[in-house]
Amino acid sequence: MSHNEATISEQASGLPAIQVYNTLSRDKESLVTVKPGEVGMYLCGPTVYKPSHIGHMVGPVIFDTVKRHLAYSGWKVTWVVNITDVDDKLIAESSRRGMTMAALAEEMTADYLENLAALGVTSIDEMPKATDHIGTIITFIEGLIAKDRAYASDGDVYFDVQKDPDYGKLTNRSVDAMQGEGGSTADRKRSAADFALWKKAKDGEPAWESPWGPGRPGWHIECSAMSEAILGDHFDIHGGGLDLVFPHHENEIAQSESLHDCPMATYWMHNGLMQASGASGKVGGRPRGEAGEAESIEAQTAAKISKSTGAEPFKTLLARHEPEAIRMLLLSTHYRSPIHFGEEPLAESARALEAFRRLFARNERVCGTSFYALPSRTRQLGDVAVAAAGEEVTALRSKFLTAMDDDFNTAIAIATLFDYVRVVNKYIDQHQLEANKPEAELATLAAMMDTLRELTGVLGLFVAPPKASGGADEALVGQLMELVIEIRANARKSKDFATADLVRDRLGAMKIVLEDRADGTGWSRKS
């Protein structure tokens, strides 16, 4: 209700109406920002103790797309992704590898950043590290203690869940039902669900001085402290994987809202988790009550990819698959749904990519312009420019944008792009643009491609040409292919189809496809 007035003011500033699914309300809500025209967005980033795997890439790709769409639509977006570089897991891993925690964190952060870059996640504005914000964190904790929401206990500091009346509101949990972490810390806490804000250092552990003695931050506090420092007490969108809803985000809310007496984030967005399709058996998680029956062999079970499943490092995945196919796969399912991941789905995405790239190549033959060289556009510019591309394209663009405005429905957006490709191909077919080159029609084609570039840019797809797959001899291969094609063309001219077909078949065996078009013969590699 209260959103309505603000929605109007948001629209008054010329911004489109956007719906966002909010985990807090379990419903879609209109986007109304704290500051009109600006969006502050925080995504929980990785704990950098191991090389990242595909699961770590889901959130960044999705929120990169969210940011692209909001920025394209006219908001000024500030996107923060934190790096958690102090944590029990880092301590354990670094001592196992005989290196300092800082060195481990640096290595794994570099790995993470390279993987993001490969996927085209380029729009992160700030990546604060927990260890750069120890002071912020300590001040935050002191604030909570001063408000009697937290208490020191033998060098630790805990958040007092009993003092927080709406604790559990994000996940609909009651404090009583909470078991909390057991073990040695249990007797230092007032109630089981209390969680650590500050942990006392044991001998030899990395430690920072604090009012409670040497120690390190607990898990959730760095996000509360750093989001406050960069985005303020109340910002717009907080994101993360569904597995973080509890306890991580629940606890962030508890800390931040107890200290600030205002909402931490207006919208809580959670992405679905990667599932390894075809994985056998259940992996990880709490065992279900009874002993499991024998797994049916044919049964396609899926299991969340996590540290416990031993998902392969993203780097080795990249050795086998194009990053763009991975991005395409991540965006072709709605972001709140689980994504089935595996070799087969990836291969299918790669095939989907080809339909677009064939059109780009076709356009280049006709117009001489590279798709990748086309400039990106804002939404407002596109509103005007699209008319030149014709009615069908105008309708598709509007369908695309409606889908994106409705909780970032990238699946529908991509579906309209497939329709789009068909419309353009048909246009080229019908006007025989490859044979003749009538100026007016070429201009329309160019307008179509401009708008396609506008839309794919929103998804972060096809922003750069794919890396050449071949080695150093690529130029030589090109020359040889020209020669082979010329010789084959002569055979065809003299109706020696046996020779022409032999050449094509033998090349096919080498995964090279020949296409005899009206304007000549082209070749491409088959994936």
Next chain:
RNA sequence: GGCUCCGUAGCCAAGUGGCUAAGGCAGCGGAUUGCAAAUCCGCCAUCGUCGGUUCGACUCCGACCGGAGCCUCCA
């Protein structure tokens, strides 16, 4: 046991209280081609099961069956 969510064609995957239930892959028929490839045209689902609400449900409610996630510092 508590809390979330899902079950749509051979496979993947959107979506809707009533109009032709998106799109992709695979398949089939056609145009085009020397034959192919590419491209275009066409075909290919009554929405887990059983009840209920409703003039009308695949869409709302309930039960059941099946699957996933969280309740353990996993993105």
